[in-house]
Amino acid sequence: MTIEARIRELGNRHRQLDETIQREVWRPAADELQVRELKRKKLRLKEEITSLEARVS
Structure with missing residues (x-):
């Protein structure tokens, strides 16, 4: 996995956690x-x- 792909994956997980926290x-x-x-x-x-x-x- 490229570094850019890893950054995107982590960014998606970060956003999902943010949504979970808000809920x-x-x-x-x-x-x-x-x-x-x-x-x-x-x-x-x-x-x-x-x-x-x-x-x-």
């Missing part, structure tokens, strides 16, 4: 622990994307 936050009884873990995963994806982008440029 969870808007639930009446949002699970804060789950939201926190999802946000951590999203941040790790963003960091990996940024690292890969730096390698491409």
Whole structure:
């Protein structure tokens, strides 16, 4: 897999996590622990994307 393809894949996963977080936050009884873990995963994806982008440029 090329670096660009990996960046796209991670970007898609990042967006999906964002949507999942938004749905969870808007639930009446949002699970804060789950939201926190999802946000951590999203941040790790963003960091990996940024690292890969730096390698491409």
